[in-house]
Amino acid sequence: MKFSDRKHILRLLEQQSEVKRIFDQFARDAGRELARFAPKADPGRVLPADVWLHNRVAEQRIEKLLVQLHDDLLVNFDAHTRAAWEEANKNVDAMLSDFIRGLPISETARRGMFARNAHAFRSFMQRKEAGMNLSERIWKATESAKENLAYFVASGVAEGRPAALISQDIRALLLEPDRRFHRIRNARGQLVLSRPMRNYHPGAGIYRSSYMNALRVGATETNIAYHEADHERWQRLDFVLGVKVERSGTSAKPCPVCDAMQGTYPKGFKFLPWHPFCICHATPVMLSGEEFTDYLVTGHMPPGRVLRDMPQRALEYVEQHPYYRNSYSYRHNVPFFNPQAAAKASSSAPTSAPTRAPRPEKTAALNIRRKELFRIARLELKGKTVIRPELKQPIEFTGTGIKEVLNQPHDHVREKNEAILDIVRLIQEAEYIGGKLDDKGRNLMFHYFKTEIAGDPSFIVIKEDLNMKKVSLYTITDKSRSEKTGE
Template sequence: MPKPKIPNQRKANIEHKKRTERYTILIHQVYDRMAQEAARLAVIAGANTSRPFSFADYPLTKESIKRLQTQLMNDVGTIIMSGTSEEWKESNLVQDLVAKKVLTAYTGTSNSGEEYSRYFETNPDSLKAFQQRKENGMNLSSRVWNLSEQYKHELEEAITAAIAPGTSAMSLAAQVKKYLKEPDKRFRRIKEKMEDGTIKWHLSKNAKAYHPGQGVYRSSARNAQRLARTEINMAYRTAEQERWKQFDFVVGYEVKTTQNGHHVEDMCDMLAGKYPKDFKFTGWHPQCMCYCIPILKTEDEFWADDDVKSVNEVTDVPQNFKDWINDNSDRIEAAEKRGTLPYFIRDNRDDVENVLYPELRKKTPIEIASERHAARSAADIKDIKDRWNAKLERDANIKMVANNVLKVAQQWSEIDYSQLEQMVADNNITALTEESRKVAQAVKAMRDEEKALSDLIPDVQTWHDQFSIEELKAVKEAVSNTISKLDQSTFESFKSNLAFEADWVIKNSSYATKFVAEAAYKNQIKIVNEKIYWRDIKSSSENYISKLESVNPKLAKKLSKDFDVAVANGNKKGAEAYIYNLSKWDKIINLHSSLSNGGIDIADFEKFIKEGKLNKAWTEYNKLKTSQLGNNNLEEYCAMQYTTKFNVHDQDSYTKTMKILIGDCHDAWINAPEEERRAIIKYTGSYSKEMIVDRASGKSNELVTHLDSLLDKIKLSEDMVLRSGQDLCVPRIIFGDDFANILESEDLDSLNKKFSGHKGFNGGYMSTSYNELGGFGDKDIEFHIFAPKGTHGMIANQISSCAENRGVDWDAVSFRSDWRERGESEFLLHGGYIYKFIKAEKDTRMSDTGIRLYIQILGRK
């Protein structure tokens, strides 16, 4: 058969480089966005142009820059993690092709089958280990955080150099980006106003003290790009090396330089050549883009016994590698002392030491085995194979346990698992059991340490990835001491004091562990909130039960007992269900009391109350209530049921409300013609001015007709509290000029006295939010709307291009699972409703000059 035509590794490497550069472009964009936002902050803060700028000098920028740094760390880290994952995958795709080409050439088929399945393992655990490894005690997040610290100082220098009185945020951002690209100009333009009023230009202290080190750029952005190129390339090469270990037909490989037309001779040329299969190559230096070509067995060797040595096998490093090692022995020794050895020396110590100290070189296991094999008889070989096969299962179990222990131990940098790791690598079965036991004990001890901290510090394991156990112990001790001194006389005072401490530690502490302390305080707040929740729900239960005892003592006793069981089990849903039913009984009892002396037949009502039949009593309650409300029943219903508490306020209430709102629109959406679906998507996604004007003015157009048709078929099955930010023109249209003029003057007392209870008409649709702080909040006027059940409208978050963007094909079932307090959260109210004004009050939660109008929706015209 012909020699395998393996994939063109040079071409694959070029494509790999192109993909890598796309990730560096994304990183550049992240840095640009942060520079633009930092410039905006500097202008808003009113930076003093007569002295060097520092984010720490201004309350606005002090905390904002930390948030920007965290965002930068998360964005850059995500880009690099995505790059390493994708290039690991791309490398494996190339190696799949190598395996298929070899199998096709040597076996006549590319079908791997059971026999060759090992050739196609993609080693996801090795990828995870690569991504979670630590360099000099720092994981990827820590290294990127250090870059964000460097960038903060660069921004301060650049803003100092660029800012002048009256500089706009846009202009400053452009200048800052310019100086960030040219560090030397940035440092030369630092200025300081002297006592005599003159301006002196000089290098800042930061600039004078800034020595990034050999091989490190003065630009944080370039360092981030350098880190990305190195990490992504190492992931690609590591995946390649892992696969070649699995390929018994690979007997070595050749490292080649890129030779791309812009190539300058460097160490890559000096080290290029053919290397043994067990030589680990992930790059000669940071940003190295050399590539490898595997060296294969011949077809006869592929089918031969494993003991047959390949004529193509590379058994030693090339002479030029040995020469380079000898020529650079002093540099290698110095790097060893500094702890900055290149990867290719760290990963191949035996090869390096064999070059530097040839007199100490021992025979390799392969050489010793070959000599023994040559001296054995056929009987000896059979005996060895029999004993070996009997031993294999036991050794495999020992190694499996060792690997499992090692995998767990690698979660903690403080556990010394190097001996076990080396023993696994060396396949030292004899010592593995004892060493596995020692490391397992260290793992248990570390878990015990974390458990001891977890009573105060939440997510200890996550924090332990960033800080040592001793640092976390210090945090616990400090937080515990502070908490012991706080006023805990009431839950509310304790919660308030905890919130103060959480805020104080972030603003004032200089320790890196301050975020751990903040999390500990917030966790205590969560615990206190839980206690407040149970206290309040118990109080509600007691009030309801007390009233119920007067009409049905037996039922009151049973419900009280059931409620206590739910509380004892910490069953919130069960407890809330009992409170919900008790609240129904409370309304039933109140209505019964008001009708007892009237001329209305309430015999059935009283019967159901005495029998404790809630559903029948509630049905009768609604009948009697409706008859009492008369013609103005909706307005009276709103008055009785009115609340300002939002239906959505946490994860559980979000999930529950989504199911209700989606259930309300399910049938209408599923059965709606496509033009009706597209009408609401156009309205919510593009802010169609034509639809807004025409609907509000009572005109008709095709889109309005379709949207009206859809919303006419959808009603709320439960009361909803909604909010919407609007310009002043909207209350002017709904309630009139006099109302709007007083509102504009912000004389809210006069507005409330004159217009409380006033009704207006809104002919147009209104985009609202079911979150108190989410969406449609960038306006000074906020409508706080009580929409009673029966109100026409539709949840639009799932279909809007501004939110989940599921479009016309939405299944009217699925929705985003996680609740976002400030995220896009649209509910579209139908037009043509009467709005009743309740009151207005100042509210600065959404804007500094915000005014909230409380509204009840009544009938439609």
């Protein structure tokens, strides 16, 4: 494990300590309030839901403390998330500096490699998970705290106890809600059964403890920020071929999820924590300096170097454990784990007219795969050419043309996008239909080559610049030349 990844794990541990201190402060403040107002309760008879009925002032004070708890956690999570994102960027900068040292890189290309995407960070901070932003996820994680206190008060434990002891009880309850107060000695020295605590069953959530839920949200948020920043930078580096995910090596215990999911993944795969508190790490699989220099000169990626296959063991684990499809990692990588599901999602729009189905919706899975295809095609095709006897110049592949193919609407959009990986053969075997001058007055000629996508006719459009005497791939469409030009 690299030093930078160890440093990230230390940040997660530091954050856990800070979250505990925040909850300890909440417990101390809540203990003082409960001791001050001494809410009355009759153990075994007063329901937790009724505790606050005659203690409105105490309830208001507790709710104010809950707001402060939320705000303190939000500030903490925000600070650690920003720090993790920045640290990941610094790590990529260091890796870049080492990799390109001595390579013939232009200053423009160098600046592009070191550029940081501020928009990506803003989008990350503003994103929603399960329809909730970070503030809302913190509220959900801590919402059981008030219920914890209601059960505690209903048990009668607080009556007559000093604030310091009440604070200790609250701290134990927030951290370990499974704790049972079977027999409690009240202010009169009598032992009483704590039936409400014995029957305590908090609401839905991964953990019964509001403290553990807050830890989970904080650790997950910081962890995702670190790996998201890595992913965003790696995608813009042509010499990165894929991602290798490994166990951290800091734990001797086996983990069924991490053990199954480790391996080498395609470049577009977004590694995110496999589970809450996951400390696996990812490193980029890269070209050698010599290979990258050749690529800069020729524009050709070394054969077979682009990674496309998923680890078989990871695919088997997801297949055998359907619940894992609810995880962060699966939801952000559906096209890699389940291409069939991504294809179904991209073509599931209902038919609105008997003669022509509507265009498939642009799903998140489809967009993820489209970006991955663009990266692969740009690496493999940019700068290459293919010959057609009908044209005087060889057909070039440009980044603009590849992007236009992937952005072009189509009845079989997924299959059309996948066709970019086989575009050389498709052009060579397509039937030439003819050409037409640009109807907008530009000195351009568009040539149409008929092929098939998913069994239906489609047309590869080639653009010829009559001034520059250049010919390049323009797009793929399912409209015929007459439909396209209005003839």
